[in-house]
Structure formats: structure tokens, C-alpha cells
Amino acid sequence: MIPTVARVMWLALLRDRGALMLAFVLPPLMFLVFAEVFSGAGESDLEMRVAVLDTVGSPLAGRITRAIMEADGIVPVSDDSIGGPLNTTRLEALVRDGRADAAILLRAQPDGDLDADPPVVVIGDASRALAAAVVTGRVQRVLQSQFPALGVARAASLIDALAGPYTSEQQEALNLAFAELDPAALEDADGATSQDGLVEQRLLGGGREIDDGVSYYAGAVAILFLLFAAMQGAISLIDERNSGIVDRLVAGPGGYTVVVVGKGLFLTLQALAQATLIFAVAWGFYGLDWFGHFGPWLVTALLAAALAAWLGLLLASLCSTRQQAQTASAFVVLIMSAIGGSMMPRFLMPGWLRELGWFTPNAWVIESWHGIFWRGDGPAELAAGWGVLLGVALAAMLISVWLAHRLAREK
Amino acid sequence: MNQGGEEPILDADAVAFAYRDKPVLREINLELQRGRILALLGPNGAGKSTLIRCICGRLQPDAGRVLVDGDDPLTSSAARAATGLVPQQIALYPHLTVSENLAVFARLSGVGRREVNSAVARTMDVCDLATVAHRPAGRLSGGWQRRVNIGCAMSHAPRLLILDEPTVGIDPPAREEIERLLTRLSGDGLAVLMTSHDLAQIETLADTVAFLSEGRIAATGAPAGLIREFFGARRDCRVSLADPPGAELAKTLGKFGLETRDRQARHWDGLIDEHPAWHLKSRLPPDAPIVELRVRRPGLDSLWRRLYGADPEQLA
Numbered sequence: 001m002i003p004t005v006a007r008v009m010w011l012a013l014l015r016d017r018g019a020l021m022l023a024f025v026l027p028p029l030m031f032l033v034f035a036e037v038f039s040g041a042g043e044s045d046l047e048m049r050v051a052v053l054d055t056v057g058s059p060l061a062g063r064i065t066r067a068i069m070e071a072d073g074i075v076p077v078s079d080d081s082i083g084g085p086l087n088t089t090r091l092e093a094l095v096r097d098g099r100a101d102a103a104i105l106l107r108a109q110p111d112g113d114l115d116a117d118p119p120v121v122v123i124g125d126a127s128r129a130l131a132a133a134v135v136t137g138r139v140q141r142v143l144q145s146q147f148p149a150l151g152v153a154r155a156a157s158l159i160d161a162l163a164g165p166y167t168s169e170q171q172e173a174l175n176l177a178f179a180e181l182d183p184a185a186l187e188d189a190d191g192a193t194s195q196d197g198l199v200e201q202r203l204l205g206g207g208r209e210i211d212d213g214v215s216y217y218a219g220a221v222a223i224l225f226l227l228f229a230a231m232q233g234a235i236s237l238i239d240e241r242n243s244g245i246v247d248r249l250v251a252g253p254g255g256y257t258v259v260v261v262g263k264g265l266f267l268t269l270q271a272l273a274q275a276t277l278i279f280a281v282a283w284g285f286y287g288l289d290w291f292g293h294f295g296p297w298l299v300t301a302l303l304a305a306a307l308a309a310w311l312g313l314l315l316a317s318l319c320s321t322r323q324q325a326q327t328a329s330a331f332v333v334l335i336m337s338a339i340g341g342s343m344m345p346r347f348l349m350p351g352w353l354r355e356l357g358w359f360t361p362n363a364w365v366i367e368s369w370h371g372i373f374w375r376g377d378g379p380a381e382l383a384a385g386w387g388v389l390l391g392v393a394l395a396a397m398l399i400s401v402w403l404a405h406r407l408a409r410e411k
Numbered sequence: 412m413n414q415g416g417e418e419p420i421l422d423a424d425a426v427a428f429a430y431r432d433k434p435v436l437r438e439i440n441l442e443l444q445r446g447r448i449l450a451l452l453g454p455n456g457a458g459k460s461t462l463i464r465c466i467c468g469r470l471q472p473d474a475g476r477v478l479v480d481g482d483d484p485l486t487s488s489a490a491r492a493a494t495g496l497v498p499q500q501i502a503l504y505p506h507l508t509v510s511e512n513l514a515v516f517a518r519l520s521g522v523g524r525r526e527v528n529s530a531v532a533r534t535m536d537v538c539d540l541a542t543v544a545h546r547p548a549g550r551l552s553g554g555w556q557r558r559v560n561i562g563c564a565m566s567h568a569p570r571l572l573i574l575d576e577p578t579v580g581i582d583p584p585a586r587e588e589i590e591r592l593l594t595r596l597s598g599d600g601l602a603v604l605m606t607s608h609d610l611a612q613i614e615t616l617a618d619t620v621a622f623l624s625e626g627r628i629a630a631t632g633a634p635a636g637l638i639r640e641f642f643g644a645r646r647d648c649r650v651s652l653a654d655p656p657g658a659e660l661a662k663t664l665g666k667f668g669l670e671t672r673d674r675q676a677r678h679w680d681g682l683i684d685e686h687p688a689w690h691l692k693s694r695l696p697p698d699a700p701i702v703e704l705r706v707r708r709p710g711l712d713s714l715w716r717r718l719y720g721a722d723p724e725q726l727a
Contacts, residue, residue: 242500243500243501243502243503244498244499244500244501244502245498245502245503245504247496247498247502248496248497248498248502248516248563248564249516249519249520250467250469251467251468251469251491251494251495251496251573252491252492252494252495252496252519252520252521252567253488253489253491253492253520253521254519254520254521255491258519259519408469
């Protein structure tokens with residue numbers, strides 16, 4: 001008897017394509033996304049888009065710049081993609097607006113002056129501090145493996161300052177050792193340097209003082225739950241179809257379209273309320289400057305809410321049973337959230353996955369909100385993102401309404 | 412069928428419809444006046460649902476025309492506003508109370524915001540729903556849900572009420588309540604078009620029946636008139652036996668014009684003229700293993716058997 005029950009379960013699963021997808025296709029897909037992110041996070045194949053600016057212009061600085069740009073996991077941001085040659089201001093702007101995960105500035109010739117600022121600066125965004133840390137580590141590795149003399153010379157200089165001065169014999173032996181390590185480096189180095197103090201990490205704070213991840217995760221969590229709630233709410237469309245309510249309404253003068261539009265309005269308001277709650281918590285508990293950016297926030301929230309509502313209704317319009325819609329919505333929301341940045345920052349993802357993320361609403365919504373609170377983006381900077389959200393929401397609405405109209409008038 | 416020269420609420424004229432080149436409706440002609448009840452009868456696939464969809468304006472006939480209250484329901488919202496549809500399912504919002512359901516469907520059927528309360532009150536009164544007004548629809552018994560289902564189609568005061576199997580799945584007392592309600596509504600001037608597989612109910616309830624067969628109207632008229640037309644004074648007889656009959660008994664039953672369709676020949680049916688029918692029992696051998704011997708006036712079920720060649724339960 002026990003195998004019989006198991007067989008019934010098996011047959012039920014086998015004949016429910018949605019459940020089958022949820023059970024056997026979604027898990028490996030989700031694993032693929034997470035594996036792509038986390039298998040790369042500790043290895044050199046985690047790609048970081050980096051802008052590199054050499055303001056020194058010496059042969060050594062040139063060699064260091066080339067070595068960094070050729071290092072594993074560093075993808076240089078080209079001049080073409082930023083529309084002109086780099087300068088210090090543009091370097092920071094690239095990091096702030098997210099076109100580069102970090103920037104590297106060679107600002108001085110590496111030398112042995114312990115009082116001088118570190119010659120290499122890694123500029124990161126505080127909201128993506130991990131990216132800056134990863135790039136800093138890579139720069140240090142490049143310097144250590146390809147320019148060991150710089151580190152050793154700086155260490156020797158430190159010992160000289162603390163315990164020195166060296167005797168002339170010691171200095172001679174030291175110079176000999178430097179020459180064996182990297183004669184070319186010494187030629188340009190104008191003295192001893194140490195590994196410590198070669199690289200400085202500077203995080204851009206976005207002009208506000210709150211915890212760096214809050215504005216990102218407020219948006220990331222909000223769009224995830226907006227989508228989930230809207231899809232669940234939209235399933236009532238299927239219940240009404242199956243219960244005969246639609247038949248009843250279609251026979252009347254109002255028709256079915258008003259029902260779909262009415263649901264769209266409600267789900268939009270529901271999603272707006274959800275987004276409001278999440279950002280109110282971010283404001284109340286973490287000091288997010290919500291009211292300082294309320295206008296752009298509200299526009300983004302309205303667009304995100306409308307988009308979630310109409311995507312939910314579109315999905316419900318395309319499904320014929322409640323079970324099918326539930327399975328499809330879980331599948332769609334989880335995948336979109338994983339690759340769109342709701343579950344982990346997209347800068348951790350490999351390049352192809354980052355690009356794929358732009359096909360999800362999550363990425364556009366997260367980027368818009370993040371830009372508002374982190375960089376203080378205004379309508380001009382947000383116009384492209386708003387346009388995408390509005391376009392997708394409108395397209396989903398038109399298709400849903402057309403499907404409703406088709407259902408009501410069958411021929 | 413135009414009675415007394417009055418303009419019909421529903422007028423279907425030579426309606427034809429084909430689905431993927433397969434004819435579903437052919438030359439359907441129907442008229443329904445206010446205050447009358449018309450029942451569409453026929454086995455599954457006969458074309459009832461398609462005809463109702465045409466009447467509701469959901470399907471455009473390939474030929475012919477449908478007018479509801481003088482307008483084409485496909486293009487006229489006035490025609491659709493004159494129609495109230497009661498689906499076979501309980502088409503209610505289960506978490507809303509009865510009065511909330513009535514108000515919602517009144518609004519969705521075009522009743523103005525200011526008129527909703529009076530529309531709900533009127534429907535409560537007409538359908539006698541006041542006692543359950545504030546109870547969630549999902550918690551009502553099947554019979555009450557059926558009544559609310561009808562009420563929600565009445566909330567915008569339609570002139571034509573279309574009911575698809577309004578009494579399916581409810582107990583006899585609740586069914587009688589529905590019958591009384593429909594009789595009352597038609598008495599108030601409402602035109603009622605309904606489908607049902609409960610032929611005994613239709614026989615007492617409907618003014619007119621229309622049997623559909625393969626998309627055509629195979630027979631139409633008042634139930635009593637149709638039965639008279641098809642069967643005259645003959646009686647519907649049935650003899651059920653405990654055991655298969657011997658050759659002699661089978662021969663006697665056959666002589667009366669009874670026929671059997673089951674393999675063991677234990678059930679014999681047929682239409683017999685009135686006089687011999689009353690003497691059937693006395694003509695059968697005294698030791699015949701009779702379980703049931705029934706002689707009755709033919710009903711719509713007899714007509715169904717005649718038209719479709721099978722019992723209603725087999726095809727419905």
C-alpha cells in the first residue's frame with residue numbers, strides 16, 4: 001500500500017509540469033546563479049570593472065598600471081565607454097554612478113618616504129565596499145608578486161627609521177638585494193619603499209552618513225515582496241474565472257476589462273503601501289533621508305508598484321489554474337530576484353549575469369532607488385530607468401487588458 | 412411564438428454558429444416574452460451553452476441575429492444591461508456578505524453609486540434574502556447560495572434572467588424554494604431563460620421548452636402540449652423484473668409493445684395506449700417476478716427518450 005501512495009504522488013508530480021519545474025528545474029537554476037556569484041567571490045574570476053588613471057606618467061607607474069589592468073579579475077573600463085579621457089573627477093563619478101565597481105589612481109611615484117601619502121589609491125563606493133576591498137587586495141597582490149622590491153624597500157626604510165640608521169655596509173648589502181629582486185623597479189624608485197603604505201583605500205560616502213547597505217537593501221527587499229504580493233493578489237483573477245464570476249460580469253454592460261483594470265489599481269496601491277512601509281522602517285531605524293528625496297522616491301515607487309501589479313495580472317491572465325499561477329509566480333519572482341540583485345548585489349556577479357540582470361525589473365528598481373538615496377540622482381539621471389519601468393508596466397497592462405477583452409468576446 | 416403581439420425580450424432569428432467549421436448552432440429561432448419561462452433542454456454538446464453565449468453577446472453568430480430588448484447584445488451595452496446571468500457555479504465572492512455581494516454586482520452591472528443601496532434593498536426583498544443579508548456568502552448552505560447567486564444577477568433589475576442549471580446539487584426543499592422564486596420573478600414580468608437537467612422541475616416550471624439536438628431545435632412548445640403532440644393518449648409503462656423473463660413472459664411483454672434495452676432483459680419500457688395500459692398487470696402471468704410495474708402519463712423524460720434514444724441520466 002505504501003508504494004501505491006508513493007506512486008500516486010509520483011504520477012501527480014509527473015503530470016503537473018509546473019510542480020515539476022519548481023521541483024527539478026528551479027533548484028539547479030537558483031544554484032547556478034548562486035554558484036556563479038559565490039564560487040567567484042573568493043577567486044580571481046570575480047570580475048571587477050575598474051577605471052585606472054595614472055597621473056604620474058613615469059615608466060614604473062606605467063608598468064604598474066599595465067600590470068594592474070592585465071591582472072586576473074580586473075576588467076578595465078575603457079575611455080570609449082565613458083566618452084572621453086579620464087581625470088580624477090571623472091574617476092570618482094564613474095564609481096559613484098556604478099559604471100565602475102572601483103577606480104585606481106596612481107598619484108605619486110612610489111618611494112621610500114614614509115610620511116608621504118600612499119602612491120596608489122583604490123577608490124570605491126561605500127555602498128559596494130566589498131568591491132573596493134577586493135580590488136585593493138588584487139592591487140596589493142600585483143605589487144607583491146610583480147614589484148616585490150617596492151615592498152621590501154619600504155620595509156627597509158621603516159626599519160631604518162625605527163632602528164637605524166643603517167651602516168654603509170648594511171646599506172650596500174641592501175641595495176644589492178634590491179637589485180637582485182627587481183633592478184628596473186629600483187631604477188625608478190628613487191629610494192626605499194615598503195609594501196605597507198603603498199595602497200590606500202578610499203570609500204566615497206554618497207553624501208550621507210547612514211549605513212551603506214540600507215538604501216540598497218530597502219529597494220532590493222521592497223521589489224522582491226512587491227512582486228510576490230502582486231502575483232499572489234492577481235491570482236484572484238483565476239478564481240473569478242473558474243467560479244463563474246467572470247461569466248456573470250461579461251454578460252453585463254461593464255464587461256471584464258473593468259475588473260482587470262480595477263485589480264490593477266488595487267494591486268498598484270497595495271504595492272505602493274508595501275514600499276512605503278519598508279522605506280519608513282529604513283527611515284525610522286536607520287536614518288535614511290527619505291523625505292529629503294521623497295519626490296523621486298515616490299515616482300520610482302509608483303512605477304515599481306504599477307509594474308509589479310501588471311506583471312502579476314499578466315501572469316495570472318496567461319495561466320489557467322491557480323496552481324499553475326502559483327508555480328509560475330514563484331518561479332518567475334525567485335529567478336528575477338536572484339539575477340536582478342534582490343538577493344545579492346549585482347557587482348558580485350560575473351559580467352554575463354550582470355547584463356542579464358537588466359532584463360529584470362528588480363535591477364532597474366534597485367538602481368533607481370539606490371541612485372536617489374546614494375548619489376542623490378534627480379529626474380535627469382533617473383529618466384532612463386523610469387522609462388524602462390513605465391514601458392514594461394504599460395506593456396504588461398495593455399496585454400492583460402487585451403487578454404481580458406479577448407476572453408469576454410470570444411469571436 | 413409571438414404571444415399577443417408583444418415585443419419579445421429575447422428574439423433569436425435563424426442563429427447559426429460553427430466552431431472550427433463544425434456547426435454548433437443551426438437555424439435557431441427563439442422568442443421569449445416578459446413574464447414567461449423558457450427552458451433549453453438537451454444533452455451535453457447539443458448547443459445550449461453556445462446559444463447562451465450568443466444571447467449574452469460573448470459570441471457573434473455566423474448567421475442570423477440575436478436581439479435582447481430590441482438591441483444586439485454583442486454591440487449594445489443597453490442589451491447587456493437588460494440581461495442577468497446566473498452561472499451554474501456559485502459565482503459569488505465568498506468572503507463578502509450577501510448584501511456586499513449584491514452591492515458589488517449591482518455596481519459592476521452598471522447601477523449608479525447612489526442607486527446601489529436601493530437596488531440591494533429591492534433585491535433582498537424580491538429574492539427574500541434579508542435573513543442572511545450580513546452573513547458571508549461562503550458560509551451559507553447550498554440552497555441559500557443558489558438564491559444569492561440568483562439575487563446577484565437581479566441586482567441591476569434585468570428584464571431577461573438567464574439561469575444555467577440553477578438547482579444543481581441542492582436538496583429538494585431548497586430546490587422548491589428556487590422554483591417558487593423563479594415563478595414569482597416571472598410573475599413580476601421577468602423573462603426567464605434556463606437550462607436544467609431536472610425534467611420534472613421543468614415540466615412544472617417552464618411555460619415553453621426547446622429541445623436542442625445537434626445544434627437544431629428538435630422540438631419546442633409548452634410541455635403539456637408537446638407531450639400531447641408526441642404521445643397523444645398513450646401511457647408510459649415500465650415493468651422491472653427480479654429475474655430475466657422466460658420466453659413466454661418476454662413474448663407477452665413484447666406483444667404490449669414494451670422493449671428492453673438491458674442485456675438481461677429485466678427492464679421493459681414502452682408507450683402503450685391508455686386502455687391496454689390499465690390492463691397490463693392482469694394480462695401478465697401471476698408468477699411473473701415483477702419488482703415494479705408503472706403506468707403513468709408520459710413526461711418530458713419520455714419525450715427526451717424519444718428524441719435522443721437514451722435516458723436523460725445517460726446523456727445529461
